[in-house]
Amino acid sequence: MIGHSFLHGGPCLSGLSLPVVILLTGGNADSAASALTLQDCPDLDHRETISLLKKTQLTEEEMTRLTNLCLFWDLPVPSLRNRDWLFQQLLSHAVLGRVKCQIKDLRKGIKDTGIWPLLSQRLDSHHIVFPRESVQDITSQGILQKIVWPKPVDNMDYEDNDDSITVEKMCVITGYMRRFIEEASPTMLNHLMKFWVGWELPEENLELELVTAKFPVAYTCFKTLRLPCHYKSYAAFRNSQE
Structure with missing residues (x-):
């Protein structure tokens, strides 16, 4: 649907975060992870919980929230030494890890439409096929x-x-x-x-x-x-x- 809509002048798919677009267009996981920001996390509850790792001190309730999320995603519990690493791991899983299969299926479908060479070879086409709402000047x-x-x-x-x-x-x-x-x-x-x-x-x-x-x-x-x-x-x- 994405490929055919683009080829026939229809609406393109907006709203995807930059890391997702990087993976969707053939980029590697390291490149996608380096582009991650907290705003890319689509789940507001998870976003709020992950952001707690940027606080200097946590309440008992906040620590419990973080610990529960880490255990649920098979990650170590937070400590003073692993906060930065854990922040990146949680964010990467929230934005990319949970939709890995969907990204793979979307990429396969895009290849079937014939626009894959354009996306994989022309980086300047990404913002056209996948326009970002945050940079759109709607007047x-x-x-x-x-x-x-x-x-x-x-x-x-x-x-x-x-x-x-x-x-x-x-x-x-x-x-x-x-x-x-x-x-x-x-x-x-x-x-x-x-x-x-x-x-x-x-x-x-x-x-x-x-x-x-x-x-x-x-x-x-x-x-x-x-x-x-x-x-x-x-x-x-x-x-x-x-």
Whole structure:
């Protein structure tokens, strides 16, 4: 799916940590481990527990949490001498060790699609096939330029349209939407894109439609967002989106 989506101009797979991408594209375990950071750990509970090794003093409860995790993953219990080593071992297992089989299967599938030579020989292609959300510059203007704004249509040609959606109402609601995007924080823009298309990165040709309904509805496969047109004020519109 990853390979075919890339070959046919579809969405690429974002959200993978750099160490996972290194292994997925043919890198060795040492290179992947050297790129590890605490933020790469996907499990927030494990991340918090592993971070305790960076503290100078631990409470009895914190030591118990660490010890339990170490024993569960067949690692020695923490001591003053092995903290740095244990931190790296726990982090490596949390990010890479637990998904080793999945990475192997994904890599096999990518090889079957024919894009493996590109990934293995062109390191500069990795950020294109596996874009990192942390470095994506998602801006309000970038999203606004990708939206296909609704236009007045004949009621006979569009079943969801009715006489209550006038041109004036259409202008008001689209104005609310434009203002909401312009004022939204980067986090809110990410949430909007995830609701609209299923992932955080904006796509081309984001369809926006106005309908008579109670709540916004997204058809992610078609990159279509249907907005109700009953809002009487921008405040009501903004509150419903948040």
